[in-house]
Amino acid sequence: MDLFSPQAAPAEWLVIATGLAALAATVPRRIWLVARNAITIAHEGGHALVALACRRRLMAIRLHSDTSGLTVTRGRPTGLGVVLTLAAGYTAAPLLGLGGAALLGAGLVAVLLWAATALLLAVLVMVRNAYGILSVVLTGALFVLVSWLAAPEVQALFAYAVVWFLLLGGVRPPFELQRKRRHGGAPDSDADQLSRLTHVPAGVWLAFFHTVSLSCLIGGATWLLGR
Template sequence: MEHTAVGDLWDRVIGAQPDPPVWLVVAMAAVALGAVLPHGAWRFTRNAVTIAHEGGHGLVALLSGRRLEGIRLHSDTSGLTVSRGKPTGLGMILTAAAGYTAPSLIGLAGAALLAAGHITALLWGAVLLLVSVLIMVRNAYGVLTVVLTGGLFLLVSWLAEPEVQAAFAYAVTWFLLLGGVRPVFELQGKRRRGGAPDSDADQLARLTHTPPAVWLLLFHVVALASLVGGGQRLLGL
Protein backbone atom coordinates (compact mmCIF):
# COMPACT_ATOMS: atom_id res chain seq x y z
CA MET A 1 0.00 0.00 0.00
CA GLU A 2 2.81 2.39 0.93
CA HIS A 3 4.63 1.61 -2.30
CA THR A 4 1.47 2.37 -4.25
CA ALA A 5 1.02 5.69 -2.43
CA VAL A 6 4.59 6.73 -3.21
CA GLY A 7 4.11 5.72 -6.84
CA ASP A 8 0.91 7.75 -7.08
CA LEU A 9 2.66 10.77 -5.59
CA TRP A 10 5.55 10.45 -8.02
CA ASP A 11 3.15 10.13 -10.96
CA ARG A 12 1.37 13.24 -9.73
CA VAL A 13 4.61 15.21 -9.61
CA ILE A 14 6.06 14.20 -12.97
CA GLY A 15 2.78 13.81 -14.82
CA ALA A 16 1.45 16.41 -17.22
CA GLN A 17 -1.64 18.45 -16.42
CA PRO A 18 -4.06 19.94 -18.96
CA ASP A 19 -3.24 23.40 -20.29
CA PRO A 20 -5.37 26.13 -18.70
CA PRO A 21 -7.52 28.34 -20.94
CA VAL A 22 -5.77 31.24 -22.64
CA TRP A 23 -7.85 33.79 -20.73
CA LEU A 24 -6.41 32.46 -17.46
CA VAL A 25 -2.84 32.75 -18.74
CA VAL A 26 -3.47 36.36 -19.83
CA ALA A 27 -5.24 37.17 -16.56
CA MET A 28 -2.28 35.87 -14.54
CA ALA A 29 0.04 38.01 -16.66
CA ALA A 30 -2.05 41.02 -15.67
CA VAL A 31 -1.91 39.99 -12.00
CA ALA A 32 1.88 39.66 -12.20
CA LEU A 33 2.15 43.05 -13.90
CA GLY A 34 0.11 44.53 -11.06
CA ALA A 35 2.62 43.06 -8.62
CA VAL A 36 5.62 44.54 -10.45
CA LEU A 37 4.65 47.97 -11.78
CA PRO A 38 3.01 49.85 -8.83
CA HIS A 39 5.65 51.10 -6.43
CA GLY A 40 3.66 50.16 -3.34
CA ALA A 41 3.20 46.57 -4.44
CA TRP A 42 6.78 46.28 -5.69
CA ARG A 43 8.19 47.25 -2.28
CA PHE A 44 6.64 44.04 -0.96
CA THR A 45 6.84 41.65 -3.91
CA ARG A 46 10.46 42.51 -4.66
CA ASN A 47 11.39 40.27 -1.71
CA ALA A 48 10.62 37.26 -3.90
CA VAL A 49 12.92 38.57 -6.64
CA THR A 50 15.65 39.10 -4.04
CA ILE A 51 15.33 35.46 -2.96
CA ALA A 52 15.85 34.37 -6.57
CA HIS A 53 18.70 36.88 -7.02
CA GLU A 54 20.66 35.75 -3.96
CA GLY A 55 19.79 32.12 -4.60
CA GLY A 56 21.31 32.50 -8.06
CA HIS A 57 24.54 33.83 -6.57
CA GLY A 58 24.61 30.95 -4.08
CA LEU A 59 23.87 28.18 -6.55
CA VAL A 60 26.47 29.30 -9.07
CA ALA A 61 29.03 29.80 -6.30
CA LEU A 62 28.58 26.15 -5.30
CA LEU A 63 28.60 24.90 -8.89
CA SER A 64 31.81 26.80 -9.61
CA GLY A 65 33.59 25.23 -6.64
CA ARG A 66 33.37 28.12 -4.19
CA ARG A 67 32.43 27.67 -0.53
CA LEU A 68 29.08 29.27 0.23
CA GLU A 69 29.10 30.77 3.73
CA GLY A 70 25.64 32.29 3.89
CA ILE A 71 22.83 34.38 2.46
CA ARG A 72 21.21 37.39 4.11
CA LEU A 73 17.91 38.94 3.05
CA HIS A 74 16.95 42.37 4.39
CA SER A 75 13.65 44.16 4.92
CA ASP A 76 14.58 46.86 2.36
CA THR A 77 14.57 44.02 -0.24
CA SER A 78 18.35 44.06 -0.55
CA GLY A 79 20.43 40.95 0.01
CA LEU A 80 23.96 39.64 0.40
CA THR A 81 25.54 36.31 -0.51
CA VAL A 82 28.98 35.52 0.91
CA SER A 83 31.18 32.85 -0.63
CA ARG A 84 34.83 32.02 -0.18
CA GLY A 85 37.35 31.06 -2.81
CA LYS A 86 39.62 32.57 -5.39
CA PRO A 87 38.76 36.29 -5.62
CA THR A 88 39.26 36.34 -9.39
CA GLY A 89 38.71 33.98 -12.28
CA LEU A 90 35.77 32.40 -14.07
CA GLY A 91 34.07 31.08 -10.93
CA MET A 92 33.93 34.52 -9.34
CA ILE A 93 32.73 36.11 -12.60
CA LEU A 94 29.92 33.59 -13.01
CA THR A 95 28.91 33.97 -9.37
CA ALA A 96 28.71 37.76 -9.66
CA ALA A 97 26.79 37.57 -12.94
CA ALA A 98 24.22 35.11 -11.63
CA GLY A 99 22.24 37.48 -9.43
CA TYR A 100 20.48 39.80 -11.85
CA THR A 101 20.02 37.04 -14.41
CA ALA A 102 18.63 34.41 -12.01
CA PRO A 103 14.97 35.57 -11.69
CA SER A 104 14.54 35.80 -15.46
CA LEU A 105 16.24 32.48 -16.16
CA ILE A 106 14.22 30.74 -13.45
CA GLY A 107 11.09 32.25 -15.00
CA LEU A 108 12.15 30.99 -18.42
CA ALA A 109 12.68 27.49 -17.03
CA GLY A 110 9.28 27.70 -15.37
CA ALA A 111 7.68 28.72 -18.66
CA ALA A 112 9.23 25.67 -20.33
CA LEU A 113 7.79 23.40 -17.63
CA LEU A 114 4.33 24.95 -17.92
CA ALA A 115 4.40 24.73 -21.70
CA ALA A 116 4.99 20.98 -21.26
CA GLY A 117 2.09 20.76 -18.79
CA HIS A 118 4.22 20.12 -15.69
CA ILE A 119 2.41 22.40 -13.28
CA THR A 120 2.87 20.22 -10.19
CA ALA A 121 6.55 19.64 -10.97
CA LEU A 122 7.09 23.39 -11.12
CA LEU A 123 5.45 23.93 -7.73
CA TRP A 124 7.37 21.13 -6.03
CA GLY A 125 10.60 22.18 -7.71
CA ALA A 126 10.10 25.68 -6.33
CA VAL A 127 9.64 24.24 -2.83
CA LEU A 128 12.92 22.30 -3.13
CA LEU A 129 14.79 25.38 -4.34
CA LEU A 130 13.41 27.46 -1.48
CA VAL A 131 14.42 24.81 1.05
CA SER A 132 17.93 24.88 -0.44
CA VAL A 133 18.06 28.65 0.00
CA LEU A 134 16.65 28.42 3.53
CA ILE A 135 19.50 26.17 4.63
CA MET A 136 21.99 28.92 3.79
CA VAL A 137 20.07 31.95 5.14
CA ARG A 138 21.80 33.52 8.12
CA ASN A 139 19.38 36.18 9.43
CA ALA A 140 15.91 36.12 10.97
CA TYR A 141 14.17 38.26 8.35
CA GLY A 142 15.59 36.09 5.60
CA VAL A 143 14.39 32.93 7.31
CA LEU A 144 10.91 34.40 7.76
CA THR A 145 10.69 35.50 4.13
CA VAL A 146 11.82 32.17 2.70
CA VAL A 147 9.64 30.11 5.08
CA LEU A 148 6.52 32.13 4.21
CA THR A 149 7.23 31.90 0.49
CA GLY A 150 7.97 28.17 0.61
CA GLY A 151 4.96 27.54 2.80
CA LEU A 152 2.72 29.23 0.26
CA PHE A 153 4.06 27.04 -2.54
CA LEU A 154 3.66 23.93 -0.39
CA LEU A 155 0.07 24.73 0.56
CA VAL A 156 -0.93 25.42 -3.04
CA SER A 157 0.80 22.31 -4.40
CA TRP A 158 -0.67 20.03 -1.70
CA LEU A 159 -4.14 21.39 -0.93
CA ALA A 160 -5.36 23.56 -3.81
CA GLU A 161 -7.56 22.41 -6.66
CA PRO A 162 -5.85 21.89 -10.05
CA GLU A 163 -7.33 25.11 -11.42
CA VAL A 164 -5.91 27.10 -8.50
CA GLN A 165 -2.53 25.41 -8.88
CA ALA A 166 -2.45 26.33 -12.55
CA ALA A 167 -3.36 29.96 -11.87
CA PHE A 168 -0.75 30.23 -9.13
CA ALA A 169 2.00 28.60 -11.21
CA TYR A 170 1.34 30.87 -14.20
CA ALA A 171 1.16 33.97 -11.99
CA VAL A 172 4.50 33.13 -10.34
CA THR A 173 6.19 32.44 -13.66
CA TRP A 174 4.91 35.66 -15.20
CA PHE A 175 6.04 37.49 -12.07
CA LEU A 176 9.60 36.17 -12.34
CA LEU A 177 9.77 37.04 -16.04
CA LEU A 178 8.44 40.56 -15.47
CA GLY A 179 10.12 41.01 -12.10
CA GLY A 180 13.49 40.14 -13.59
CA VAL A 181 13.32 43.20 -15.84
CA ARG A 182 12.63 45.97 -13.33
CA PRO A 183 15.70 45.53 -11.04
CA VAL A 184 18.06 46.00 -13.99
CA PHE A 185 16.44 49.33 -14.86
CA GLU A 186 16.54 50.28 -11.17
CA LEU A 187 20.26 49.48 -11.05
CA GLN A 188 20.87 51.52 -14.18
CA GLY A 189 19.02 54.47 -12.64
CA LYS A 190 21.00 54.26 -9.39
CA ARG A 191 24.31 54.19 -11.23
CA ARG A 192 23.25 57.16 -13.36
CA ARG A 193 22.65 59.11 -10.13
CA GLY A 194 26.02 58.02 -8.75
CA GLY A 195 24.65 55.33 -6.44
CA ALA A 196 25.38 51.60 -6.07
CA PRO A 197 29.17 51.97 -6.54
CA ASP A 198 29.74 48.34 -5.57
CA SER A 199 26.91 46.78 -7.58
CA ASP A 200 27.21 43.44 -9.35
CA ALA A 201 27.92 45.29 -12.60
CA ASP A 202 30.76 47.25 -10.98
CA GLN A 203 32.23 44.11 -9.42
CA LEU A 204 32.12 42.38 -12.79
CA ALA A 205 33.74 45.40 -14.41
CA ARG A 206 36.66 45.16 -11.99
CA LEU A 207 36.94 41.41 -12.47
CA THR A 208 36.94 41.57 -16.27
CA HIS A 209 38.41 45.03 -16.91
CA THR A 210 35.38 46.01 -18.98
CA PRO A 211 32.97 48.95 -18.50
CA PRO A 212 30.02 48.33 -16.16
CA ALA A 213 27.73 49.30 -19.05
CA VAL A 214 28.69 46.06 -20.79
CA TRP A 215 27.34 44.03 -17.89
CA LEU A 216 24.26 46.19 -17.56
CA LEU A 217 23.60 45.51 -21.23
CA LEU A 218 24.00 41.77 -20.62
CA PHE A 219 21.53 41.92 -17.73
CA HIS A 220 19.04 43.77 -19.94
CA VAL A 221 19.44 41.29 -22.80
CA VAL A 222 18.94 38.25 -20.55
CA ALA A 223 15.90 39.78 -18.82
CA LEU A 224 14.15 40.98 -21.98
CA ALA A 225 14.98 37.87 -24.02
CA SER A 226 13.67 35.66 -21.19
CA LEU A 227 10.49 37.72 -20.99
CA VAL A 228 9.87 37.42 -24.73
CA GLY A 229 10.79 33.74 -24.95
CA GLY A 230 8.99 32.78 -21.76
CA GLY A 231 5.92 34.80 -22.70
CA GLN A 232 5.71 33.04 -26.04
CA ARG A 233 5.84 29.65 -24.34
CA LEU A 234 3.22 30.59 -21.77
CA LEU A 235 0.87 31.88 -24.46
CA GLY A 236 1.53 28.88 -26.71
CA LEU A 237 2.87 30.99 -29.56
Protein backbone atom coordinates in the same frame (compact mmCIF):
# COMPACT_ATOMS: atom_id res chain seq x y z
CA MET B 1 -1.96 13.88 -9.12
CA ASP B 2 1.18 12.11 -10.40
CA LEU B 3 4.12 14.49 -10.33
CA PHE B 4 5.02 13.95 -13.97
CA SER B 5 1.52 13.75 -15.41
CA PRO B 6 1.02 16.57 -17.93
CA GLN B 7 -1.80 18.93 -17.04
CA ALA B 8 -3.87 20.82 -19.55
CA ALA B 9 -3.09 24.52 -19.73
CA PRO B 10 -5.74 26.96 -18.50
CA ALA B 11 -7.78 28.86 -21.05
CA GLU B 12 -5.76 31.55 -22.81
CA TRP B 13 -7.72 34.35 -21.16
CA LEU B 14 -6.81 32.93 -17.73
CA VAL B 15 -3.14 32.77 -18.71
CA ILE B 16 -3.35 36.41 -19.79
CA ALA B 17 -5.15 37.27 -16.53
CA THR B 18 -2.34 35.74 -14.46
CA GLY B 19 0.13 37.79 -16.49
CA LEU B 20 -1.81 40.97 -15.78
CA ALA B 21 -1.90 40.08 -12.08
CA ALA B 22 1.88 39.64 -12.11
CA LEU B 23 2.24 42.95 -13.93
CA ALA B 24 0.11 44.61 -11.24
CA ALA B 25 2.56 43.31 -8.64
CA THR B 26 5.53 44.63 -10.62
CA VAL B 27 4.63 48.14 -11.76
CA PRO B 28 3.05 50.01 -8.79
CA ARG B 29 5.86 51.07 -6.48
CA ARG B 30 4.12 50.27 -3.18
CA ILE B 31 3.22 46.73 -4.22
CA TRP B 32 6.61 46.21 -5.85
CA LEU B 33 8.44 47.10 -2.63
CA VAL B 34 6.81 44.05 -1.04
CA ALA B 35 6.73 41.72 -4.04
CA ARG B 36 10.38 42.43 -4.85
CA ASN B 37 11.38 40.27 -1.89
CA ALA B 38 10.64 37.23 -4.04
CA ILE B 39 12.95 38.54 -6.78
CA THR B 40 15.66 39.13 -4.17
CA ILE B 41 15.34 35.51 -3.01
CA ALA B 42 15.84 34.40 -6.63
CA HIS B 43 18.73 36.87 -7.08
CA GLU B 44 20.66 35.67 -4.03
CA GLY B 45 19.74 32.06 -4.74
CA GLY B 46 21.25 32.48 -8.20
CA HIS B 47 24.52 33.71 -6.71
CA ALA B 48 24.53 30.79 -4.28
CA LEU B 49 23.71 28.07 -6.81
CA VAL B 50 26.36 29.16 -9.30
CA ALA B 51 28.92 29.62 -6.53
CA LEU B 52 28.41 26.00 -5.49
CA ALA B 53 28.54 24.86 -9.13
CA CYS B 54 31.88 26.68 -9.46
CA ARG B 55 33.15 24.96 -6.29
CA ARG B 56 33.22 28.11 -4.23
CA ARG B 57 32.40 27.81 -0.54
CA LEU B 58 28.99 29.27 0.29
CA MET B 59 29.13 31.01 3.67
CA ALA B 60 25.83 32.87 4.11
CA ILE B 61 22.83 34.48 2.47
CA ARG B 62 21.21 37.58 3.94
CA LEU B 63 17.91 39.13 2.86
CA HIS B 64 16.97 42.58 4.13
CA SER B 65 13.69 44.41 4.60
CA ASP B 66 14.66 47.03 1.99
CA THR B 67 14.68 44.13 -0.54
CA SER B 68 18.47 44.17 -0.81
CA GLY B 69 20.47 41.03 -0.21
CA LEU B 70 23.96 39.65 0.18
CA THR B 71 25.51 36.29 -0.62
CA VAL B 72 28.92 35.61 0.90
CA THR B 73 31.20 33.03 -0.72
CA ARG B 74 34.83 32.09 -0.36
CA GLY B 75 37.24 31.08 -3.05
CA ARG B 76 39.62 32.62 -5.53
CA PRO B 77 39.05 36.41 -5.68
CA THR B 78 39.50 36.35 -9.45
CA GLY B 79 38.76 33.97 -12.28
CA LEU B 80 35.79 32.51 -14.09
CA GLY B 81 34.11 31.14 -10.97
CA VAL B 82 33.69 34.48 -9.24
CA VAL B 83 32.65 36.16 -12.52
CA LEU B 84 29.92 33.59 -13.11
CA THR B 85 28.80 33.87 -9.48
CA LEU B 86 28.43 37.65 -9.73
CA ALA B 87 26.72 37.47 -13.12
CA ALA B 88 24.14 35.00 -11.81
CA GLY B 89 22.26 37.45 -9.58
CA TYR B 90 20.39 39.71 -11.98
CA THR B 91 19.93 36.88 -14.46
CA ALA B 92 18.54 34.36 -11.96
CA ALA B 93 14.88 35.45 -11.81
CA PRO B 94 14.48 35.76 -15.62
CA LEU B 95 16.18 32.41 -16.24
CA LEU B 96 14.09 30.73 -13.55
CA GLY B 97 11.02 32.24 -15.18
CA LEU B 98 12.09 30.91 -18.57
CA GLY B 99 12.66 27.44 -17.12
CA GLY B 100 9.29 27.61 -15.39
CA ALA B 101 7.62 28.64 -18.64
CA ALA B 102 9.18 25.62 -20.36
CA LEU B 103 7.77 23.32 -17.66
CA LEU B 104 4.34 24.88 -17.93
CA GLY B 105 4.51 24.61 -21.70
CA ALA B 106 4.96 20.86 -21.16
CA GLY B 107 2.09 20.78 -18.66
CA LEU B 108 4.36 19.92 -15.70
CA VAL B 109 2.69 22.12 -13.11
CA ALA B 110 3.41 19.83 -10.13
CA VAL B 111 7.08 19.52 -11.10
CA LEU B 112 7.39 23.30 -11.16
CA LEU B 113 5.74 23.76 -7.75
CA TRP B 114 7.83 21.12 -6.00
CA ALA B 115 11.05 22.19 -7.72
CA ALA B 116 10.43 25.75 -6.52
CA THR B 117 9.78 24.46 -3.00
CA ALA B 118 13.04 22.48 -3.06
CA LEU B 119 15.01 25.51 -4.22
CA LEU B 120 13.50 27.64 -1.46
CA LEU B 121 14.43 25.00 1.11
CA ALA B 122 18.00 24.96 -0.22
CA VAL B 123 18.18 28.76 0.13
CA LEU B 124 16.69 28.63 3.64
CA VAL B 125 19.51 26.39 4.87
CA MET B 126 22.04 29.15 4.17
CA VAL B 127 20.06 32.24 5.27
CA ARG B 128 21.67 33.84 8.29
CA ASN B 129 19.33 36.65 9.38
CA ALA B 130 15.84 36.71 10.88
CA TYR B 131 14.15 38.73 8.14
CA GLY B 132 15.61 36.48 5.48
CA ILE B 133 14.43 33.35 7.27
CA LEU B 134 10.94 34.80 7.63
CA SER B 135 10.79 35.77 3.95
CA VAL B 136 11.86 32.36 2.69
CA VAL B 137 9.69 30.42 5.15
CA LEU B 138 6.56 32.38 4.22
CA THR B 139 7.27 32.02 0.51
CA GLY B 140 7.96 28.31 0.85
CA ALA B 141 4.87 27.77 3.00
CA LEU B 142 2.73 29.31 0.28
CA PHE B 143 4.13 26.88 -2.29
CA VAL B 144 3.61 23.90 0.03
CA LEU B 145 0.01 24.87 0.81
CA VAL B 146 -0.86 25.30 -2.85
CA SER B 147 0.90 22.06 -3.79
CA TRP B 148 -0.84 20.00 -1.09
CA LEU B 149 -4.26 21.57 -0.68
CA ALA B 150 -5.27 23.39 -3.85
CA ALA B 151 -7.21 21.88 -6.71
CA PRO B 152 -5.19 21.22 -9.90
CA GLU B 153 -6.83 24.19 -11.63
CA VAL B 154 -5.78 26.52 -8.80
CA GLN B 155 -2.28 25.07 -8.79
CA ALA B 156 -1.98 25.83 -12.50
CA LEU B 157 -3.15 29.43 -12.11
CA PHE B 158 -0.76 29.95 -9.19
CA ALA B 159 2.13 28.46 -11.18
CA TYR B 160 1.40 30.68 -14.19
CA ALA B 161 1.22 33.77 -11.96
CA VAL B 162 4.56 32.89 -10.33
CA VAL B 163 6.30 32.36 -13.66
CA TRP B 164 4.88 35.57 -15.11
CA PHE B 165 6.11 37.41 -12.02
CA LEU B 166 9.63 36.01 -12.35
CA LEU B 167 9.71 37.04 -16.01
CA LEU B 168 8.22 40.50 -15.53
CA GLY B 169 9.81 41.16 -12.14
CA GLY B 170 13.19 40.15 -13.51
CA VAL B 171 13.10 43.03 -15.98
CA ARG B 172 12.80 45.82 -13.43
CA PRO B 173 15.92 45.41 -11.18
CA PRO B 174 18.50 46.15 -13.92
CA PHE B 175 16.66 49.38 -14.70
CA GLU B 176 16.66 50.25 -11.00
CA LEU B 177 20.39 49.59 -10.82
CA GLN B 178 20.97 51.70 -13.92
CA ARG B 179 19.09 54.59 -12.33
CA LYS B 180 21.04 54.29 -9.06
CA ARG B 181 24.37 54.29 -10.89
CA ARG B 182 23.32 57.33 -12.92
CA HIS B 183 22.91 59.21 -9.63
CA GLY B 184 26.18 57.96 -8.19
CA GLY B 185 24.74 55.14 -6.10
CA ALA B 186 25.50 51.41 -5.80
CA PRO B 187 29.28 51.69 -6.34
CA ASP B 188 29.73 48.02 -5.35
CA SER B 189 26.87 46.62 -7.42
CA ASP B 190 27.25 43.33 -9.25
CA ALA B 191 27.89 45.23 -12.48
CA ASP B 192 30.65 47.33 -10.90
CA GLN B 193 32.32 44.33 -9.28
CA LEU B 194 32.19 42.51 -12.61
CA SER B 195 33.70 45.54 -14.30
CA ARG B 196 36.63 45.59 -11.88
CA LEU B 197 37.20 41.85 -12.32
CA THR B 198 36.92 41.70 -16.12
CA HIS B 199 37.89 45.24 -17.15
CA VAL B 200 34.64 45.34 -19.13
CA PRO B 201 32.65 48.55 -18.47
CA ALA B 202 29.81 48.23 -15.98
CA GLY B 203 27.47 49.59 -18.65
CA VAL B 204 28.21 46.55 -20.80
CA TRP B 205 27.30 44.25 -17.91
CA LEU B 206 24.10 46.21 -17.41
CA ALA B 207 23.31 45.75 -21.08
CA PHE B 208 23.91 42.02 -20.59
CA PHE B 209 21.44 41.94 -17.69
CA HIS B 210 18.88 43.79 -19.80
CA THR B 211 19.39 41.45 -22.74
CA VAL B 212 18.93 38.32 -20.63
CA SER B 213 15.83 39.60 -18.81
CA LEU B 214 14.07 40.88 -21.93
CA SER B 215 14.96 37.78 -23.97
CA CYS B 216 13.63 35.53 -21.21
CA LEU B 217 10.43 37.56 -21.04
CA ILE B 218 9.86 37.21 -24.77
CA GLY B 219 10.72 33.50 -24.83
CA GLY B 220 8.78 32.76 -21.66
CA ALA B 221 5.70 34.61 -22.85
CA THR B 222 5.80 32.58 -26.06
CA TRP B 223 5.73 29.32 -24.09
CA LEU B 224 3.08 30.52 -21.63
CA LEU B 225 0.76 31.60 -24.40
CA GLY B 226 1.33 28.34 -26.29
CA ARG B 227 2.79 29.92 -29.40
